[in-house]
Amino acid sequence: MSALLSVEDLDVTYRRQRVLAGVSLTAGTGEILGIIGETGSGKTTLARAVVGLAPVTAGRIRFAGTDLTGLRGRALRDWRRTGQVQYVFQDPLRALDPQHTVATIVAEGLAVAGRPVGDRVEWALSQVGLDPALAGRTPGRISGGQRQRVLLARAIAMRPRLLLCDEPVSALDASNRNHVLRLLADLRTTADVTVVVISHDLSSLAGIADRVAVLYGGRLVEHGPAEEVLANPRHPYTALLTASAPSVRRDHPIPASALRRPAGAPPVPGDGCPYASRCPFATGACATVPALSTVDGGRAVACHHPFSLPVKETTP
Numbered sequence: 001m002s003a004l005l006s007v008e009d010l011d012v013t014y015r016r017q018r019v020l021a022g023v024s025l026t027a028g029t030g031e032i033l034g035i036i037g038e039t040g041s042g043k044t045t046l047a048r049a050v051v052g053l054a055p056v057t058a059g060r061i062r063f064a065g066t067d068l069t070g071l072r073g074r075a076l077r078d079w080r081r082t083g084q085v086q087y088v089f090q091d092p093l094r095a096l097d098p099q100h101t102v103a104t105i106v107a108e109g110l111a112v113a114g115r116p117v118g119d120r121v122e123w124a125l126s127q128v129g130l131d132p133a134l135a136g137r138t139p140g141r142i143s144g145g146q147r148q149r150v151l152l153a154r155a156i157a158m159r160p161r162l163l164l165c166d167e168p169v170s171a172l173d174a175s176n177r178n179h180v181l182r183l184l185a186d187l188r189t190t191a192d193v194t195v196v197v198i199s200h201d202l203s204s205l206a207g208i209a210d211r212v213a214v215l216y217g218g219r220l221v222e223h224g225p226a227e228e229v230l231a232n233p234r235h236p237y238t239a240l241l242t243a244s245a246p247s248v249r250r251d252h253p254i255p256a257s258a259l260r261r262p263a264g265a266p267p268v269p270g271d272g273c274p275y276a277s278r279c280p281f282a283t284g285a286c287a288t289v290p291a292l293s294t295v296d297g298g299r300a301v302a303c304h305h306p307f308s309l310p311v312k313e314t315t316p
């Protein structure tokens, strides 16, 4: 599968504070890439960097061969107008203008880009399973699940090739969550898009992502095919995530009791492994940043002591 999006050694720095360091990942054409990590790990910053909304201080972001980090001024404006990459914001209520109708909201990107609207609003609403009769309503008069779909409709009305969805289901109840997740999986065929889904909740990604990338403290700690990463995590932090998600956890290789550590905000990127202070397996080697190395086909992990063999859960 060819890479549509390629992020290479990316650093983002806010007010002299690095919040992403050396992040490299790809999203292949037509796949769903899940980005997982706890609050503050840098997921939103990564997505915002891809659409030019975060200060990239090193590295490259390429999309279909175009170096987005190199675009400036008019070239950047022209690129944005193409609408090829759409970022779907985290909070539908705040992202939708309460005064505007659904129809105006969905047509917004096209209008800003000076592109014809035609029947694009009806098309986008039907793609996300919304009744066209809702087009005249304002966001306050539709449900939370419908608002999330309106955000998606606004994005796909641009006919993007890549959708970046930031916590698309975190504000939804279980039944709406499943609907929206299924919708994202369907959109890659019906609307021909590649989807990046950001979530702090592993179980949301488990059923739909082809591959997952795990962020911790502004660094990528593991990535690879979703099935393999979730069934047999190699990084202690990924293991903790999977052990804490009962719907994902199967015959878990590492006893959850061996992984539990007091919670706390992840650190900003520094000189050592970002997970060292919480990792029960840390050694002196973890004072240096581990390189992201391939451990088996298509899987990479940044850890000085990655799990290599499944260790079965033992009953006391």
Ligand SMILES: Nc1ncnc2c1ncn2[C@@H]1O[C@H](COP(=O)(O)OP(=O)(O)OP(=O)(O)O)[C@@H](O)[C@H]1O
Residues within 6 Å of the ligand: 014, 015, 019, 037, 038, 039, 040, 041, 042, 043, 044, 045, 046, 200
């Ligand atoms: N505009 C900003 N100015 C300064 N620091 C920022 C800014 N945006 C994010 N940060 C910092 O960058 C780090 C990563 O934040 P980010 O929002 O990307 O994390 P996240 O994993 O998406 O978390 P959440 O799930 O809460 O959205 C945090 O330490 C945050 O405080």
